[in-house]
Amino acid sequence: MAKSTTKKLSALSPLSAITLGLLSSGLAYAQESEEAKKAELEHIEVNPMHAYRSTATKSSLRPIDSPVSINVIDQELLQLRQADSVNKALRYVSGVTTESRPTITIFDQFTIRGFTTYQTFYDGLPLLSNNSWNLYPQVDAFATESLEILKGPASSLYGLVPPGGLVNQVAKYPKDDQETLIRAGVGSDGLFELGLDTTGALSEDADYRLVMLGRQRDGFQDTTETERYTIAPSVTIDINKATELTVSAYYQDDPDMVPSTSLPGLGSLYEATFDKLDASTYAGDENWNSFSREVLMLGYKLNHQINDDWSILQKLRYTDAEALQKNTYHTVLPDDNNMLPRSAYLTDEEIDGFTVDTQLAGLITTDTISHNLLFGVDHQSSDSKVAYRDTLGVNTPALNLADINNDLFDVDSLPLDFYQEDHNIEIEQTGFYIQNEMQIDSFTLLLNGRFDQFKSKDVVKNIYNTLAYGSTTDIDQNEFSGRVAAMYTFDTGWRAYTNYSESFEPEAGVDSLTGEAFKPTTAEQIEIGAKYQTRDGSTSFTGAYFVVTKENMVVNTPDFAQRTQTGEVESKGVELELNTNITNSLSIQANATFLDMEVTENELDLALVGKTPVWVAEESASIWASYLFENALDGLMLGAGIRYVGETQADKYNSDQVPSYTLVDAVIAYDIPKYDLKLTGSVSNLGNKEYIGSCFDTNNCWYGAQRRVEVGIEKRF
Incomplete structure (x- = not known):
């Protein structure tokens, strides 16, 4: 590449x-x-x-029957809301705050139950990253069959994951019947998009699928652009009646993406002497700020049915990815000054590795109990290289916020060799897991546990103003994660459930107080909930109360002179969701989240105790309605949604709040079966509301996404 x-x-x-x-x-x-x-x-x-196979259990247990919180956004719902990204698809899911930095496109960032994540899973395997820096592969929503959102700690099946949960994108795979979809779209900000999705039989024992996409669009901020080209072929072969093999490839070239370039709080969150900055204001430079990425993934899925009760599934994916980021950051803006001091930096990253998951599943039944057993082992190995360069403000033009000029940098004169870091990162993780899914009449009991071995080595070479030095950081940590969950199903359609689950994340470094290497950061959750579904599936309801405690967090003094592993954060809350078809034409989906998250322990910075972390909305709610017309307007569908995101904190000390906001989205679609055509249109942020999406601190804020209009035409063959 x-x-x-x-x-x-x-x-x-x-x-x-x-x-x-x-x-x-x-x-x-x-x-x-x-x-x-x-x-x-x-x-x-x-x-x-x-x-x-559910993301929640790696078994065929339906989400409604699973004693955990899981949401499924299938292809029908993705099309209904015309969601073309993971972030947009998650807008109407309880417990999830999405688009904390909605003007950037280099990764999908969201919080689940208050915990931030950048990584998603693709068909049950993690999209490889080195758990830091900026190279996070993205799978486009057009190549996704569905999304499954598992809430709460999930390390007992998946190993290293944040305690909030995970998002799994289910891939589009070959089908027997011949189907071809061609889509073209245009819209605001210069959108132009072409997509192809075709599938069918190659022979009696082989099917194919080919997904292709090209998209170009200007970014929300001045001088920024996005550009993407995707091709995803796959072939499924019936080797015999008991064995099936799917071979797939995924290549994506993102020549232009929008990196995370923040604005100062003065002028965005607060009024300033130079007045309020426009929502399209960019603090970067058109000669410098950019992001490009290439991702190649090759894999297979092999499924063998041993007999009627036992089967083996193995999934493997190889990843080769690279990304080059050129960006800027700023220091504190003086209250009486319009000039924003900036530094220029770049990150040149690459990753090469593979991940594989092998599962043995079987059914054992007695007179009273059925045991769905799962034995699994997964492994991932990767090598990463990262080159970091930074001017540290030396000879880097400042930005006049009273007179924005994004054409100031002479790239050749930037002293990028002033500060240098070169990383070689090796990561290996192996996990062994077991699960027993027991069914006793109307009672379901789920027991599973997993043991992980995680190793990494980061060799760093540094240069600061011609002074060379270096370091090596090793992590060698083991952790066991478990889950116990139970559900009782009543004849009325109601289900009551409870679960206890655990997760972990590796930590690098040494405790400055004890001198000992850090242990993994761990989390545990207790959850109780209820689910309901009518016999015809037209109405469903879920409600959950949870308490997630993240422990062994690394904390430090404000001057970073001391570091120890005694931090703790607690997140507790309620999630409610309702999906109902009021009539054959009208459907409604509604949800609400009430979250109470705070730092409960931090012995090195007591001012943080009792404070809420940034990017956490303690209240959020949404409602979406779709109406399908009949008779004279047969084929016409109108949909609209309202989403509310409550206040978030402006910094970790909660010195101020980012105001809440309410946005309206709308879609329209018209099916013309006679010609196998569909016309589509969508508007996000219909009122073009100007708002602050989030702040990391009062000196780094991001505006929310402005109004966007898209229209498209789809032809099926």
Whole structure:
């Protein structure tokens, strides 16, 4: 690499998958002999390789029947809301605060139950990163079949994950029936988009799928741009009646993305002598600030049915990715000055590695209990290189906020060699896990545990103003994570559940008070909840109360002279969600979140105790309504949503708050079945409200996303 509305079969429950398979087989082979039909039906019945596998359990247990909090945004809902990114798809999910920095595009950033994450999973495997810096591969929403959001600690199945939970993007895989979708879109900020999604049979035993996308658009901030080209081919081969292999590739070139360049609080969060800055104000320079990324992923998924009750699934993915960022940051803006001091820096990053997950699943039944057993081992290994260069403000032009000029940098004259860091990072993680999903009449009991071995080595070479030095940081940590969950299902459709779960994250460094190497940061959750679903599935409700405690956090004195591992944060709250079809035409989805998060222990900075971390909205709510017209306007759909995000903190000491905001989104779609056409349109932030999305501190803030309009046309063949 150069530096620089149809659901697939596997997204259904096992019963639905088999039913759909039977129906499609009957239609496709209506002229075949009865013997051929019977053989095909038997193959589907005894081969549940396409059965739904939930992110919550890595089994076929449906989300509604899982004793944990999990949301599923399927392809139909993604299309309904015309969400073209993970961040946009998460806007109407309880417990999630998305788009904390909505004007950037280099990664998807969101909080789940108050805990920040940048990493997503793709088809059950983590998108490789080195857990720091800026190289986070993104899978475009157009190449995604569905999203599953698992809330709460999940290390007992997935190893290293933040305590809030994880988002898993389910890949688009080949289907038997021939389908082709071509999409074109245009919109505000110079949007131009073309997409192709085609699938079908290559032969009697092989199916294919090809997803391609090209998109160009100006960024929200002046002089910024985004550009993306994606190609994702895959082939599924039935090796025999019991074995299926899917080989896939994913290549994405992002020549232009928008890096995270903040604005000072003066002029954005606060009034200033130079008046309020426009929402499109950019603190970077068009000659310098940029981000480019290339990602290549090659993988396979092998599923073998040993017999009617036991199967083996193995998923492997190799990743080769690179990213080059050129960016700026600023120091404190004097109250009586318009000039914003800036430093220029770059990060040149690359990562090469693989991740693999092997699962043995089986069913053992007795007269009273069924045991769905899962034994698994996963492993990831990666090598990263990072080159960091920084002017530290030397000979770096300041920005006049009273007269914005984004054309000041002479790139050749920037002293980027003033400060240098070169990192070589090696990471290895191996996890062994086991799960027993027990069913006793209407009672479900879930027990699982996992042991992880995590090793990393970071060799750093530094140069500061010609002075050379270096260091090596090693992490060698082991951790056990467990989960116990139970649910009782009543005849009325109500379900009551509770769970206890754990997670961990590795920590580098040495305790300055004890001299001992840091241990992993850990978290535990206690959750109780209720779920309800009508027999026809037209109405569902979920409610959960949870307490998540993150312990062994590394804390430091304000001057960073001392560091120790005695910090603790507690997040507790309530999540409510309602999905209902009021009529055959009108559907409503509503949710609300009430969160109380605070630092409970920090012996080196007592001023933080009792304070709420930044980027955490303690109240949020949304409602979305869709109406499908009939008769004269048959095929027309209108949808609209209102989302409210409460106050967040302006800094870690809670010296001020970022105001709450309420936004309105709307979509329209018109199906023309006669021509297999669909016309679409969407508007986000319909009122073009100007608001602050978030602040890291009172000197670093980001405006919220401004209004955007998109129209598109889709043709199916």
